[in-house]
Amino acid sequence: MEFQRNTVRRTIKNSMKLRSEYPHSLQLYSVPPSETIGLQELEDWAVERLKVLRTIERVNLSKNARFSDDWKTALKNDLQKQNLNSWYQLSSSIKDDKMDEIISKTRQKDHVSHFLMRLAYCRTEEYRRWFIAQETDLFRFRFSMESSEDIRAFMKENKMNFLPIPEEEKKKILTKLIHAAQFNANKVDAVEYYKVPFTEALDLVRHRKVYLQAGFAYIPSEDLVSIITAMFRSHLSLAMALTMRSLPELEDDHRIRRLLNDFDKRYTGQDFNSLQNKSSGAAVTPEMIDGLSKQSFPLCMRHLHETLRSTHHLKHGGRMQYGLFVKGIGLSLENSLKFWREEFSKNMDMDKFEKQYAYNIRHNYGKEGKRINYAPQSCIKIITASVGPGENHGCPFRHFDAAVLRQKMTMNRVPQPAIQEIVDLVTRHHYQIACQRYFEATHNTEIDSGIQHPNQYFIESQKILNGEVKEKIKGANKVQTIRATLPAKVEKLETNENEVLSESVLAAIDMDDDFN
């Protein structure tokens, strides 16, 4: 009993401590965490954050304008589907005692996982750029859900001394404010205006959206988000450059090294390690594979299948990539052995197959060696694999040269305008988006969730072909819209990322100045 009372007391104390450490749902992540946290918990939190950031990236490529109401709804829905609602339900205005502990714990998770991911993503300019872009969007998304009272509390907490101008001052410059913001008089009256040094609002000044006077910009409250987001981004940019410098020291700890190893390549989507074809509920047999490969295989797997059929052989990388994929779509061990045996035996005798290859197939199914039931490979794993001469695994959008890719797509009857678009996306290294366009062009429909995994591609395709996603096929108009919006979206994102890049470089230069 005494023990229980102590536990309750400790819990309340911890909760109060957390609440005072994390008074607000928005954080600038200025101070690293100092608590003791278990390694497993640390890893789980970081993986959750990685899922959230990847979701933001995916939603950014949908047809919705960034930060529009539709964009926010799409992001919330996607996070809810993955059970990640807590990542945006952190509002400071929730005062419910029961929720108090949960919210404080979630804020701690937010804080700690941010710092861990900084370590994982500070290594290269490309990683830094990606991380800063997604984190900034996450911050802005959360910011947009806060009440003005909470925003004021956040600014006070972080010493952002932006104060609303008094009514008399506003009245004096009313016409100028109306002109600058292109609001009507009623709207200007209803909105609070903040007076900030113009250097803090360069983005708004550049777009001539604010009134300037004596070195100050007059910002309507709804545009305050641009300034605070810009501050967040440049703060993070500098922090990433500093983290990179400290990385060698931190990596001396083997536990951190193990945790960060290949963190960026972690697959965070659905588990496709199943023997059932989930979309139809039916098992797949070797006889069905030719048909399925033409209808529903992504280009990587279709290429491996065609190579296997024509050469009756695949090298190790190809056997692993393709063997695990067909296992994931529902080919049982017996059927897999039959499938590979029939094909390989056209070039070699049975004995050689049994001795050299059957073992590996059983191994993939967890029947040999360490008896691990291996999962099919994700796009990230396939895209980042190295492919040597004479090997056929990898991702065609990443590893084929443009002429071969064009030829393949022409053979698969992809319309010429779509081929051009896909090749453009590939040139800009957007391999998974190129695959998404390939899917859309070959199925004449959109796929909101993007492509993260070859087995996900297969399942989505089967759903459409089996008529489960009827309402999405609305003919050419919708697909034309996607065709029109996707490259523009990519272009916009690249522009934003480049802004981040230059900020990051500037931050690094500033930092060098500090060190000199």
Ligand code: SF4
């Ligand atoms: Fe295969 Fe993924 Fe590449 Fe598409 S993006 S071809 S599914 S590896």
